[in-house]
Amino acid sequence: MLAVRMLHITKKYLPSGVRANDDACLEVERGSIHAIVGENGAGKSTLMKILAGLETADSGTIEIGGRNVQIRNPSEARMLGIGMVHQHFQIFDELSAAENMLFGMEPVSRTGLVDRKSLIRQASFLAEQYGFSLDCAVPAGTLAVGARQQVEILRQLARNVSILILDEPTSVLTEQEIQALFCKLADIRQKGHTILIITHKIDEVMQIADQVTVMREGKTVGTFPVREVSAAELSRLAMGSADFISPRERSKPAPGAPVLSLSDLCVKSRSRGRMALDRLSFEVHRNEILGICALGGNGLEALEEVLGGFLPPSRGVCTFNTSSFQVHHYASFRRLLHSGNILYLPSDRMRRGIAPHLAVMENFIALSRKSYFHRGWLDASQAKSKTLEAIARFRISAHPHQKAEELSGGNIQKLALARIFSLPPADLLVLCDPTWGLDMKTTEETYVRILEARDAGSAIILLSSDVDEILALSDRVMVLYRGRANLTSSYGEEVTRERIGLAMLGNIVTTDSASCRSPDPDSTAIHGAAAAGDPS
Amino acid sequence: MTGAKPLSSLSRTLFALLAAVLLALIILALSAISAPSGRQAGFFEMASHFFITPFSNPYFFGNLLADSVPLMIAGLGILIAFNSRNFNLGGEGQIYSGALAAVVVVLAIQEHASPVAVWILGACAGLATGAVLGGLAGILKAVWRISEMISSFLLSAIAIAVTDFLVAGPLQDPNSNFQTTREIAPRLLLPGILQPSKLDVSLFAAILLIAAAGFAGKRSRIGFELRICGENEEFARYCGIRVPAYQAGAMAVSGAMHGLAGALLVIGLQGRLIRGFSGGLGWSAITVALLAQNSEAGIIPAALFIAFLKSGSDQIMIGSGLPSEIAALLQAAIMLVITMQTIPLVRRMKNKPAGAVQKRGSP
Numbered sequence: 001m002l003a004v005r006m007l008h009i010t011k012k013y014l015p016s017g018v019r020a021n022d023d024a025c026l027e028v029e030r031g032s033i034h035a036i037v038g039e040n041g042a043g044k045s046t047l048m049k050i051l052a053g054l055e056t057a058d059s060g061t062i063e064i065g066g067r068n069v070q071i072r073n074p075s076e077a078r079m080l081g082i083g084m085v086h087q088h089f090q091i092f093d094e095l096s097a098a099e100n101m102l103f104g105m106e107p108v109s110r111t112g113l114v115d116r117k118s119l120i121r122q123a124s125f126l127a128e129q130y131g132f133s134l135d136c137a138v139p140a141g142t143l144a145v146g147a148r149q150q151v152e153i154l155r156q157l158a159r160n161v162s163i164l165i166l167d168e169p170t171s172v173l174t175e176q177e178i179q180a181l182f183c184k185l186a187d188i189r190q191k192g193h194t195i196l197i198i199t200h201k202i203d204e205v206m207q208i209a210d211q212v213t214v215m216r217e218g219k220t221v222g223t224f225p226v227r228e229v230s231a232a233e234l235s236r237l238a239m240g241s242a243d244f245i246s247p248r249e250r251s252k253p254a255p256g257a258p259v260l261s262l263s264d265l266c267v268k269s270r271s272r273g274r275m276a277l278d279r280l281s282f283e284v285h286r287n288e289i290l291g292i293c294a295l296g297g298n299g300l301e302a303l304e305e306v307l308g309g310f311l312p313p314s315r316g317v318c319t320f321n322t323s324s325f326q327v328h329h330y331a332s333f334r335r336l337l338h339s340g341n342i343l344y345l346p347s348d349r350m351r352r353g354i355a356p357h358l359a360v361m362e363n364f365i366a367l368s369r370k371s372y373f374h375r376g377w378l379d380a381s382q383a384k385s386k387t388l389e390a391i392a393r394f395r396i397s398a399h400p401h402q403k404a405e406e407l408s409g410g411n412i413q414k415l416a417l418a419r420i421f422s423l424p425p426a427d428l429l430v431l432c433d434p435t436w437g438l439d440m441k442t443t444e445e446t447y448v449r450i451l452e453a454r455d456a457g458s459a460i461i462l463l464s465s466d467v468d469e470i471l472a473l474s475d476r477v478m479v480l481y482r483g484r485a486n487l488t489s490s491y492g493e494e495v496t497r498e499r500i501g502l503a504m505l506g507n508i509v510t511t512d513s514a515s516c517r518s519p520d521p522d523s524t525a526i527h528g529a530a531a532a533g534d535p536s
Numbered sequence: 537m538t539g540a541k542p543l544s545s546l547s548r549t550l551f552a553l554l555a556a557v558l559l560a561l562i563i564l565a566l567s568a569i570s571a572p573s574g575r576q577a578g579f580f581e582m583a584s585h586f587f588i589t590p591f592s593n594p595y596f597f598g599n600l601l602a603d604s605v606p607l608m609i610a611g612l613g614i615l616i617a618f619n620s621r622n623f624n625l626g627g628e629g630q631i632y633s634g635a636l637a638a639v640v641v642v643l644a645i646q647e648h649a650s651p652v653a654v655w656i657l658g659a660c661a662g663l664a665t666g667a668v669l670g671g672l673a674g675i676l677k678a679v680w681r682i683s684e685m686i687s688s689f690l691l692s693a694i695a696i697a698v699t700d701f702l703v704a705g706p707l708q709d710p711n712s713n714f715q716t717t718r719e720i721a722p723r724l725l726l727p728g729i730l731q732p733s734k735l736d737v738s739l740f741a742a743i744l745l746i747a748a749a750g751f752a753g754k755r756s757r758i759g760f761e762l763r764i765c766g767e768n769e770e771f772a773r774y775c776g777i778r779v780p781a782y783q784a785g786a787m788a789v790s791g792a793m794h795g796l797a798g799a800l801l802v803i804g805l806q807g808r809l810i811r812g813f814s815g816g817l818g819w820s821a822i823t824v825a826l827l828a829q830n831s832e833a834g835i836i837p838a839a840l841f842i843a844f845l846k847s848g849s850d851q852i853m854i855g856s857g858l859p860s861e862i863a864a865l866l867q868a869a870i871m872l873v874i875t876m877q878t879i880p881l882v883r884r885m886k887n888k889p890a891g892a893v894q895k896r897g898s899p
Contacts, residue, residue, distance in 0.1 A: 310773065338776030352774050355767035366764060366775045373757035380755070 598733025662799025670791015
């Protein structure tokens, strides 16, 4: 039985006339998880927005449950049981989780006021019904990202949505949260709902979906049962011509002199008496990529803050090239960042990476103000030509005078990358989740750029919550667990996914086998809780 | 998004202005109906006093322009603070004490100084005083994170009290029955335009200042960095911009503009400082900046509109015998309508950028 059938959907965006969807067809089985894959700009989001009533197609027909329908706006879509969870959450931070879920359908008491008690009871019941463990009474802004996403999903389920669309649901989640989400999606499917997932991560498709539709350049290339296709085949279909560069086949120069070495780095945790970073020591050399990963809350965030110049550590010695200083003279470290010796790409580009209401051009020149402002005045023509150059080179779909907030997540990430890689080469690059939100092709291009920077003599620290990325790029790997290095590989040592996974969960891993023991008694609890995140 | 699009900010402003005018007419009509006959003019006469008289002859029009000059300069000051996401609520005291500083300086040197020197030194005195008051609030914010709204307001309250004391005490003109300082020699005052109205050349200074600020905001490095600070503080820190310096600096410049507005008033045709002369100017300047919607060019029409409101309600009071309470009500109601439409703007400026996406939790 088909839940959704979209035939010959065409959608042109005016005034450019770009065909976002060009004769796209989609058939979705009821009660299945159906993935839609493709690169940024392949038209997957547009197709789903048409289904959710956020856009209207220029031509084509839509059938829901076998009936021919017109979907002109989101409320008509909701009548048909279609709901969409967006990539950037639409949540009122100040309202409680329950209020967010039942927004617009709050229970009203006899006095005409919102009945808070029964509101929270209803919300909790709903969450329980679908197996979410969620505190519905707290303000939504205080929830973790994964929990906020659950609020979004529950909001749709509360409206009796039977066809749930998720736009890039995993892009903001950590590894553990992704696994938890997938378990929940399987449960929701059990209850007879149909789930559509937009993604560009093939491995997630293989893991969760029943069916997959590949889109390229606005067209649907084909629909396959996941069991009958391989990941390689899917990526080939999504990318078109198979110009797949495998970055790891390149020759690499041997590491050179140390660039940055940190020893005994300590950072106090903001919440409890625990240390966010506890006597952490490492060094990174020229022509070397040091990949550092961890599960959420184990010190990766604090390390990013310290390396990015946002959080003065409480203790530690820092040696940069040959000059050595105590890290608590944090201004010396910040000066390295602001003089261009260290370049830093933040993981949270929405908060830290852009000024949303300024133009793309202004965002682009913000890091290299010295070269665009001569004697304090802007050289507008130079700034514009350089921005256009970057837009072409990094394939950003944007206009220099467009506001940055209008860009999609992937394009904002491209803008942040363009900004970093348009600067003169630095001694050290600190890159945090550099390929977040990017499609496969751009991810590959970014990998090549990072490797080129390494080969040109930069030292690179790669902080990532994505183990695959760490494995694809790193010359050496370090895993943080509770603020300490639980695994530090040496140069040339082969590190497996399993070893990294175990080290992230707190098991001390001996050098060559996966035999492990628990470091302390209470880690078993952690192990249990995070079992879903264990990739092995 | 399909469906109704939100109105653009310009059409929203025009809509609000229209609503304000309608509201004014309703209040006038109500007052005309309820007043005992004979004591007050009719509705049409009142409406004509309100809308037409301010423009009916050079004298009234000159006064309207003169009223708009301090609003323009002080409004620019508020706008500069807005652009860096700072709220200067101390405008009242900054104008008042800036004016006092200008009077004190000019009175001290007036025996042997040329008019130009008097204008420059008087203006500088106002600028400096305002800058100190505003900058102090800015420094308190930059160093100890004390809300600049509260500190600038309280500092301004202190400045008003001190100025009142000086005007009524040590600086009181012994030959006057009013609480006022001595008069500056008429030859040293700014040359007037549209005599005998109170307009003077400071109008051109205000327009030049606004043009310069608009250009600097768009094209200069300082203006660019200031806008980044106002847009997203975390991004500004990422770019290596010294955010505290800009917080203090923007507040100082904002204060300086207010001080200048006060100084130009006293070295203009007023020629002396009368106790409490600035009544409400600082607050009206905030309305001007809100109405201008973050654009320097918008300040000029906004200031003219606010000045027109004042002038219109004055005319109606004088010409039609409307009780001053009704005139004040009229002004307040219009002010309310036009500021209401800027609420989304204020909320946007005061809130942190909507950081709906955070990749990882905080450490």
